[in-house]
Each structure stands twice: as C-alpha cells, then as structure tokens.
Amino acid sequence: MVWTLYGLPMVHPHSTLVVTINGTGTAIEIAYIILFLIYSDPQKRLRVLLLVLVEFIFVSILTILVLTLAHTHKERSMIVGIVCFAFNVMMYASPLTVMKLVIYTKSVEYMPFFLSFASFANGLAWTAYALIRFDPFIAVPNAVGALFSIAQLLLYATFYRSTKRQIAARKLSKGVILDMSEVVVAADQEYSKKEVGSAGPHDDGSSATA
Template sequence: MLWIFYALVKTGEGLLISINAAGCVIETVYIVMYLVYAPRKAKIFTAKIVVLLNITGFGLIFLLTLFAFHGETRVVSLGWICVGFSVCVFVAPLSIIGRVIKTKSVEYMPFTLSLTLTLSAIVWFLYGLLIKDKYVA
C-alpha cells in the first residue's frame, strides 16, 4: 500500500501502481485464506496485527505525509519511508542466519524464500535504475 501511495504522490507511475496493486490483492487473498484455516487464537492475533499495521500504521504515514510535507519533500519523505519498510521485508529472513551458524546446518534456511526475495530485489533494483528512481532501486 505504501508503494501505491508513493506512486500516486509521484505521479506518472502507472506500472508501479499496477504491480503493487496486484501484490496487494495477492497478499489479501493469502491473509484471508490464512484467517479461514487458522486456529481461533491465531486468527485474533493476525487480525489485530493487520488492523494495527495496515490501518493505523498506514493511516498515520498517510496523514503525516499528506499534511506535514508538500511537493518534492512529500515524495522524498515517502520514498525513504517505503525504502525503510522494503529493507525490513528483504532483511527479515536473515534473522535465521544465527540458527544456521549455531547448528552449522541450512535445514532452517528456507531456500525458496531466499531465492525469490533475491530475485525480487534484483528485479526491483533493475526497474528502479530503468526509471531512474533511487527509492525503487
């Protein structure tokens, strides 16, 4: 959602909007499927997290960037916020590295997740270079 907001604020970024909108749809389907099949306690916890992060977190960022910043400053500040969240997404799987080092086994390292995140990062980097947008790259 943040990248869609960034693309809307920047203007002229139709491809960025459509790619991230498709990602939002896929993520929503995934969360709904999880909520359908998860145990009750997990459903409640997940629903709270979704509300907290998506509604409250995005709402605060939306209001802050909409009213506190104007023009190019809005694009720059929103770009850095998006970069911060993207770094968190791509770095999160590295938290398992400690366990891999302790056990000297890659049993706990999800290969497909590592591969797809690496490929995704490369593609976004190349796309960012192509459109000359340092925040996307």
C-alpha cells in the same frame, strides 16, 4: 501497502509499474491473510487481526498527513519514500535470524532455496528498474536486499551437503528405532505364547472316593 501509496500519481507521478505490481501484491497478501484467519486458532487470529489493524491505521494516517501537509510531489515522494525504504530494508533483513540458525545448525532445512532465489531476483529486478530513472528510495533498499539474498544463496551452497547428511542420519536413526520397537513387540508376543503353552489344561487334583 506503502509502496502502493508511493506509486500513486499524486505522490510519485509516472510510477505505473510500482503501483500496479505492489497493488497486485497487496491483493494477494490480503487473500493469504483471509485464508489464515479462516483456518487459524482464535488466539493467533486475534493477534494477526490486531497487526493488520495497526498497519491499516498507520498507512491511513500516513496517507492523510502526506496528502494534506505536503503540497509538492517532491515532498510527498520523500516522506513516503523514506517510510518505504525503512520497511523494505526490514523485510529483506528479516531472514537474518534464519541465516543465524543455518550457521548454528549447519542445515538449510529452514531456508528454502526458491524463496531465497526469488528474493534475489526481486531485489535485482527492482534495483535495475530504479536505475533507469534513478529512484534512490527503490534502488538502495532493493540493492541491499539483493546482497542479503546472495548471502542466503551462499549459505545454501555451503551447507546443502551437510543438510543432506543430517536428513539421511535422521531417517536412519528413525529406521533403527522402528526396527527395535518391532523386535520388542515380537519378543512380547513370543513370551505371551510361551506363558499360555506352559499353563495348558490341568485338573484340580480332586478325585471321587467311596
């Protein structure tokens, strides 16, 4: 949302691509949030609604303050640009916890390749775009994001094979457990049959006498 604000003509003129691309992205994210709210449980729904409300209030206050207190495009671009810079770095840095998990477990199961690749491509594209007119508020955070994404891709390449081995070992162990459970069930059934066979029909030992 803040990047859409940054691209508006009254804040940062001649930024049609910034406002249209980020505006489209905002619309898609809103659709994701609506779907989440429809299908999530009440506790999670309330938490997400509160976060969305806080973000909406923050962006609204930022918009009002910038448009009323800052009177030049340069001032408005700087204020909103700094906010965008901070949020962009936080967005790209958020997978650092996942990277730590990858190093600890030596598994990339929780770090999808295509997400890391898309993040790298996004950071690279926006950095290239920003260098055309040199917009540091776009160039720097996206360059940092591209570097973070490269680190993720390097981790993926490093631990891809070990992940395959771990998955194969888990499948094998599950297969062994399943086979053992089948053996136990079969043994129980065989024991039950023997019990029934040994009991058989028998008389009660009584006889008629005259």
